[in-house]
Amino acid sequence: MTNRLLRLALLLGWGLLFVLPGLRSAEAAAWRDLTGRVAPDLTFKETAQGLPPQTRLSSFRSKKVVLLAFWLRDCPHCKRALPKVQALHERSRRSGLQVISIVHDKYALSKVLPVMKTRGWTFPVARDVKGEMARRYGGGRRPGFYVIGIDGRVKASNALSEGIVERELTRWRLYELGRMPAALKQAESLVGARNYGEALRTAEAIGNKAGATAEIRAAVARLAKIAGQKLQNRVDRAEALFAKRSKAGTAQARAEYAGILASFRGTSLESRARALQAEFVAKAGAPPK
DSSP, X not given: OHHHHHHHHHHHHHHHHHHHHHHHHHHHTSSOOOTTSBOOXXXXXXXXXXXXXXXXXXXXXXXXXXXXXXXXXXXHHHHHHHHHHHHHHHHHTTTTEEXXXXXXXXXXXXXXXXXXXHHTOOSOEEEOTTSHHHHHTTOOSSOEEEEEOTTSBEEEESOOOHHHHHHHHHHHHHHHHHHHHHHHHHHHHHHHTTOHHHHHHHHHHHHTSTTOOHHHHHHHHHHHHHHHHHHHHHHHHHHHHHTXXXXXXXXXXXXXXXXXXXXXXXXXXXXXXHHHHHHHHHHHOSOOO
C-alpha cells in the first residue's frame, strides 16, 4: 500500500512538473505580440465616459495616439496598473492621446462605472460584451496594454510603457505641425469664398493644437480679426433692416441674426454672436408663433 501511494505521488509530481510551466507560459503569452502590425480594428458599441457608441478604433488613425487597456472589474493586477492609465489620460488627453479601456468580463457598464468612480478613473471605457475584442488581441485574465501610433500600427504590445507613449506623442506633434500650413491655406481659401465662420473654426482648431508656433498663432489671429469684421458687417446689415420698422424688415433682421449665430457657432466669436442676438430680441421681441 505504501509503495503504491509513493508511486502515485511520484506520478503526480512529474505531471505537475510538466503541466505548471505550461500553465504559466500560457498565461504569460495570452496577449498577442502585435508590435509592428496594423492594430486589429474594433468597434466599441457599449461605451461611457466620453467615448461615443459605435466608435471604430481605425477612426483615430492619423488623428491620435491610442492606448488600449484591457481589464477586468475584479482583477487585482488591474487595480494596480490602471492608476498609471489614469495619469496618462489626465496628462495627455488634450495633446494627442486617446485612452480606450475595454472591460471584458460579465459585468454590465452599470456595474463597472461605480467602481471606476470610486477609484477616480475618468478615462473612456467600452464593454466587450462577449469577449470578442479581447480574443482579437489574444485575451487573458491579467490586464493587457497596446500603444498604437498615428499610422495605426502597434508600437508596444502587452506593455504599459510611458516612454513609448511619449515617443509616439512626439511623432504626433511633428505630424500635426507638418499639417498646419496646409490647413491654414484651407482656412484662407474659405475666407476667399466668404465662408468666414468655417474659416475661423478651421484656423482656431490649428492654433489650439499643442506645438503651434507663434507664426501660426499670429496667422490665426489675423483670420479671427477678419472674421470679426465680417460679423460686424452682417450685424450692421441686420440693424439697417430692423430700422425700416416694418414686419418684413424685422423678419429679415431676425433671420440675419440667426444666420450670424449659426455661422460662428463653435468659434471664439460665438459668445459675441449670442449676445448681439439677445440684444436684438430684447428690442424686437420674441418671434411670432
